Amino acid sequence: MAMHVLDRKLLRDLKRMWAQVLAIALVLACGVMILVLAIGVQRSLQDTLDAYYERNRFAEVFSGAKRAPESLLGEIRALPGVRVAETRIVGQVVLDVPGLSEPAAGRVISLPEIDVPALNLPLVVTGRPPAQDSVDEVMVTRAFADANGFVAGDRFSANLNGRKRELTITGTALSPEYIYVLGPGAMLPDNRRFGVLWMPRRALAAAFDLQGAFNDVSLALTREGRAEEVIPALDRILAPYGGAGAYGRAEQASHIFIEGELTQLRALAQILPPIFFVISAFLVNMVLARIVTLERGVIGLLKALGYSDLAVAGHFLKFASLVAAIGIVIGWAVGSWLAQGMARLYTEFFEFPYLVFDPRGDSYAISAAAGLVAAGLGAVQGVRRAVRMPPAVAMVPPAPPTFKRGLSDRLATWARFSQPSMMVLRGITRWPGRATFSVLAISAAVAMLMSASFFPDSLDEIIDTSFFRQNRQDAMLILTRDQTENVVEDVRHLPGVIAAEPMQYLPVVLRHGHLSRRIAIEARDPDATLSRVTDASGQPVAPAGGGIILSDRLAERLAVKPGDKVQVEVLTGRRDTLTVPVTDIATVYFGLGAYMDRGALARLLRSPPQASVVNIAMDRQRADALYAAAKETPGLAGTVLLFQTRASFRETISRNVLNTTVVYILIAVLITVGVTYNGARIQLSERARELASLRILGFSRAEVSYILMGELMLLSILAQPVGWLLGWAFAYAQVKSFSSDLYSLPFVMNPATYAKASLVVLAASAASALIVRRRIDSLDLVAVMKTRE
């Protein structure tokens, strides 16, 4: 069937107004795009995660222990709420990887003697698991193998509990426990220097002297089982055997990171799209209002011809829907493309067996519905006006808009504004709603730019604080188990070591009232300079006597302030419970830290001072000699090279920051152009006769342009302070939503951030006004004066 005549008119109108239509559609597309991206990726990630956890039986409660007899397993299985329990042997090993001068670290996990693991089942990617009776076969994580170029059959040597052994790789695997793989003491994944290894239980039991015993247990719960109830029960059973404190998935390192990412995506889907949809609705409203005014005659004609109100309403609603449809299609396309990129980015950071962005209907349906509703709401006012217009009235030209003298006019008269300036001013006061909304929309663009560009400043602050004020050591040497003082002396004598300072990690539960957190206290010597903490002003703070310093977020989680006392339940050794005063709060961006004096802690625990880590400053010229020696040093579990962390942190972050900044600038420009270009076109259309009359009266092009552009530029300038305020609030909200147990962002707002955002927005609005201004040059004075309104 041939297309209706009215629909043909609609398509031609759209084509004629393509620039305005596109400007609106692109703003709407931003909202659609972010919805597709955030909802799509979030659901894909969540579904992948759920399926992976289920299929590979990711445990729900975890606990380490020093050495627990296998006979406890029956007791653990009998705990109410426990469905499956499985014991393992887990150990830290130092790896000597061919082609890598520094030592790498490994976490070795036992595979059961018969059958496959009941929980945390590794997913074999290539090759096969090690043979049951082998002592030197090992399966490694795919990322570790890929980063080091290993294939099945390759060999590397490992220091297992002080015994050096040549291991042969039989295959590679992934594990739901290690989707995000972070080595001990590391801040970012480093697949070259850290890997997870699987070996048969018998071989590991022999290596770690754990025959008939285990040092790690995982549980799956029944449908009714609750982790909060199972955890204390498990702790009670394991306490006599050096239980390190059970924890649920919520504290499982890999899981926390993915959950954090999911939370971010949910926030993204909730905060940004509504802004775009509101602005699109406003733009549709503004443009449709003008179209209805311009098409009074057509509306009257249609009614005179016998078209029903519904048909007239449908015509204008179709216009809004088509604008929305263009935006939706663009949003879908760009959103899908970005989602694929994001899924690729996730596979870089997370070890999933598969993660493809699975374009599913609902993210498209939701975003399309949101876009249509926004455009529809924007159209309501114009459509209603078209419907209510009586046919006879519709066909006579509209009465000139009523202007009134108000307070601003008296002010302007007093200030002796020129007549063109008065026209600009009255344009704003005549349509206060439109002016207000234009200001708000442009200010949203400013805010968006600010919340993107504050990021690098915030990261600079993190790098400065974390890597140059607090963690200043070149490397951390991680010990296989806590050792007494003389280990520091040994390290000091290694080649290339300039300074060495011991640090102890003590796993504890900190309690304050009903609030608690399971963390590791970092205990250092009072004169430590390589690694220390600083307060909000950047000054180093050291724990005094038997006191404790908490990181700002930990203090917040526990609702503690300096002077309060916290209970420290030690999870190792004699499992003492101490009560210690909080002496200070430190500003820390990674993790939930708590800090004590090593000597004072030892006195409280009535034991000699211990070291879990030795922080060193090193002569990098002699790094290779140091690494070689470290590989031969018994008792070393691994090294973290902070100078490399610093570099890779900057590199990883700056790449992502650049991408984000480009996207945000684009979005802000789209909003600004959408608002100012449409605003300018509408003004030109409203004022064409006026402006042409002024030209005939002898006003120059510049003077006439001033009237056209003046209002928009004035609104753009008014939008700046509002945008700064909004941007400040946006950034603050972002900082708050970003803050988790794992990391936080400092709130850093430099004057340059305000200035940059304003410059971009003002340039974009000036550019769009100038594009419209060119039409003044081609204004056909005679024709304009002849045409009816």
Next chain:
Amino acid sequence: MSELIFRSEGLTKVYRTGDVSVYALRGVDLRLHAGELTVLLGPSGSGKSTLLNILGGLDRASEGQAWFRDAELTAMTDRELTVYRRDHVGFVFQFYNLVASLTARENVELVTEIAKDPMPAAEALAMVGLDKRLDHFPAQLSGGEQQRVAIARAIAKRPEVLLCDEPTGALDSKTGVQVLEALERINTELGTTTIVITHNAGIQAMAHRVVFFADGRISEVRENDSRAQPSDITW
């Protein structure tokens, strides 16, 4: 005597803007006959357009009654008026009111799409002598041609009445005559009752009946014994 097609009694229209009341019609009693070409003549502001709008179902009276045959227009709802316009009335406006983004043919199709028994758009355009200009947009047509497209659009649905508000008001004498010829032809060939508003006294010569308006009232009704050809009319 032919049958009555329009009848009104005491038709009054008051426009209120703010505190001011403007009387456009002050009690008009009128009888118009089917098949006739009637010219409503009078200075601007005399109420003829208001009367035409009410008879065409575009506007409502403040007081009084008006009938189209036996149907009381003044008692109709908006929806009934819409159906009335759609089924019975064709309009021609002074400023043509063509949709700029539609071609001549498409402008006519605006009507044929919703009419019950329309003639093909091309046929309607042929009747006004525009069979060679079917696919031109309004901007590509002269004023007279545009007005003839508007007439084609009005007659394409075979309306019983054709209401023309100053159809030649924006045209020069030569093109105006072409438009009048088109109207005359339609009145004669299709028998369409035609009402033409004008303040151009010359046009009265082609009418069956001339109604003179002054100050919201009918001042005189005259029947022409002999009618002039449009080509004899000049202004």
